Amino acid sequence: MVLFSFPTSGNISWPFMVGIVVLLLVYYFGWARKRFQGPRVMGAEADLTEIEREFEHAAEDLKGPATA
DSSP states (O other): OHHHHSOSSSOSOHHHHHHHHHHHHHHIIIIIHHHOOOOOOOSOHHHHHHHHHHHHHHHHHHHOSOOO
16 A cells, blocks of 8 residues: 555645555554464364375476486
């Protein structure tokens, strides 16, 4: 939002842009920072290990035969 608020043609007022930034900061510090819990694990450790093995096998299959 901040990036797209910067004037490109000079037809946006600086007070409007500063107001939007202040509004976003109030939103972040007042609500979003307390409620964001971060990324969550979506499976058990054994399931994730099995998925990683499948990806490794698929990568080996894509490489094809080793050439010296």
